[in-house]
Amino acid sequence: MYDPTRLAALVAVAEAGSITRAAERLGYTPPALSQQLAKLEREAGAALLVRHHRGARLTDAGELLVARARRILDELDRARHELARLTGLAGGTLRLGTFPTAGIHLLPPVLAAFRRAHPDVELSVADHDPPHGVTAVAAGAVDLALTHAYHPAEPFPVPSSVRLEPVLVEELVLVTAPGHALSDGAARLPLSALAGQPLISMAPDHPARRGVESLLAAAGATPSVLVPTPGYAVVCALVSAGLGVAVVPEMVARTAVTPVGVRALEGGEMRRTILVAHRADEVAPAADAFRALLRGAFGRAHQV
Incomplete structure (x- = not known):
């Protein structure tokens, strides 16, 4: 099964004409977008792009997949909007905490995907250097926070009301x-x-x-x-x-x-492990949807 995030990346390259311009549009770095496209080519079992000095163009296989991808992504957008109305994601807010590295390199593409899926949710982003993001989640100042843990290191105390989920x-x-x-x-x-x-x-x-x-x-x-x-x-x-x-x-x-x-x-x-902190046992559709996008973008790690 093709990953919708990777299909969207291919469509963006087809529309922008280059990986660099597509990466700017999606909020990725060009190497990160190239990795997504390489994974899609492995899934497809065929070359989808030909790179040249002015950018990139689709192969015949790429043209075929882009045509189907546009239909798939349109249907997924309709499904997201319909589900948002059912699950309470047609409005409300999502407050995020982050530290500089994650805020620059990890957060933008996931936040862009969240905005496309749930355009009616109001977003805010605040700086919280680790481990202060965990404290902010426990205090209710933010709904989610990206934080990190080093190895080797002594484990830092985590409030019982907070859960940490590894991202990468x-x-x-x-x-x-x-x-x-x-x-x-x-x-x-x-x-x-x-x-x-x-x-x-x-x-x-x-x-x-x-x-x-x-x-x-x-x-x-x-x-x-x-x-x-x-x-x-x-x-x-x-x-x-x-x-x-x-x-x-x-x-x-x-x-x-x-x-x-x-x-x-x-x-x-x-x-270094980058983690997302969230409050345990809380019904928070927007926070849950954002965490799901994080898992989809960077791969699911074991819970800690």
Whole structure:
């Protein structure tokens, strides 16, 4: 069965004429949209697009699928509107909390899909750095909050009224200045290679990062610059300027504004899980619909 999100991505490319323009329209990054299209081509068992220097065009198989996809998506839109009237999603509000990385790279495409499905629901988005988003959900200040948890780390307390649902898991990777010797190579880098390296230290006293910082210290990385709060854009800028190396989530590394070298680390023991926090045992059609879209966009993880 074809995923409607991927069908919508193909239609958007057909209408926009390029993956870049379609990604802007849908709120994706171009690499993220390309991944969705590659998955659709695997499902279809045929090439759907031909990329060229001015954009992308549909193959014959792509033309056929786009024609059917438009009909399918139109029917799904009608079904959503009819169901919204039945389930209480024809109005009301949805209040979301997020942190910067998720707000920039994960939230927009899901929020755009929610808006298309439920245009009458009023939306608001507020910044809540983890773990404050969980507190905001417990207090009723927001309906849902995107938050995160690091590994290794001590588990943070979660109010009994709140449930956490994993959205995706990403490894932490090494970022260096462009051309740095440690970024040269495709093999995973052993942590021992960080011995003596000047480290942009990501707030060792911050509960979320404490376990990660301990592993780096044990590997012999030498603190060079301390960033008191986990501001990844600043860290990547300092790394890019040659002030040291850092270990950051892969999503941060791949989308850094400043140029950095990226290297996967051996063992994969350092990682970050992005989660959505919601109130347990509460009837909230809009929040439930948004969580379902998150699961569809990023794959269902095990409940925690």
